[in-house]
Amino acid sequence: MKTILIPIFILMMGLYTAQRYTQQKKEIESIITAVKESIIKKDTATFKSLFTKDSFNWTAVITDKTQQKRIEKDPKATNTFTKNFSNFHSFLLDKGEQEEIFRNISIENNDVIASVIFDYSFLSNRKASNWGKEFWHLAKINGQWKIISVIYSLEFNN
Numbered sequence: 001m002k003t004i005l006i007p008i009f010i011l012m013m014g015l016y017t018a019q020r021y022t023q024q025k026k027e028i029e030s031i032i033t034a035v036k037e038s039i040i041k042k043d044t045a046t047f048k049s050l051f052t053k054d055s056f057n058w059t060a061v062i063t064d065k066t067q068q069k070r071i072e073k074d075p076k077a078t079n080t081f082t083k084n085f086s087n088f089h090s091f092l093l094d095k096g097e098q099e100e101i102f103r104n105i106s107i108e109n110n111d112v113i114a115s116v117i118f119d120y121s122f123l124s125n126r127k128a129s130n131w132g133k134e135f136w137h138l139a140k141i142n143g144q145w146k147i148i149s150v151i152y153s154l155e156f157n158n
Contacts, residue, residue: 021110021111024140025109028109032105035100039098051088052147056088062153063132063154067079097125102118102119102120104119115138118133120152132154133152134151137149
């Protein structure tokens with residue numbers, strides 16, 4: 001009897017946990033949608049509101065293939081750059097249409113922290129200007145999900 005009850009208990013606990021985090025996943029999905037929409041609309045106020053102000057980091061690592069091409073032009077070119085809260089959103093001010101396409105989205109979370117991983121393509125005037133893999137870390141702060149860090153690989157369309 002005990003051998004039957006233990007697996008049933010474990011299964012029920014797993015279902016409870018999955019149901020409990022479904023709401024958080026939906027909230028995180030709404031953050032993803034808000035990022036996409038604010039890029040298209042060039043809405044810097046909404047865009048900035050999705051991120052933490054005091055502990056935010058935005059880091060790009062340029063892929064080896066793209067970096068090799070960059071080094072040919074500038075041997076001192078580094079393969080990373082980092083922005084902070086005060087300047088990370090500056091790309092929204094560029095002229096022309098912009099859009100970020102998210103594919104293969106994976107969300108791992110509990111009730112207060114999350115990671116979002118996806119493949120992306122960044123379009124400028126409807127043409128892919130760069131693409132790669134992107135990772136976000138989020139935290140639920142005062143009841144609201146905020147992105148606290150972004151790291152992504154960056155391959156340019158040369």
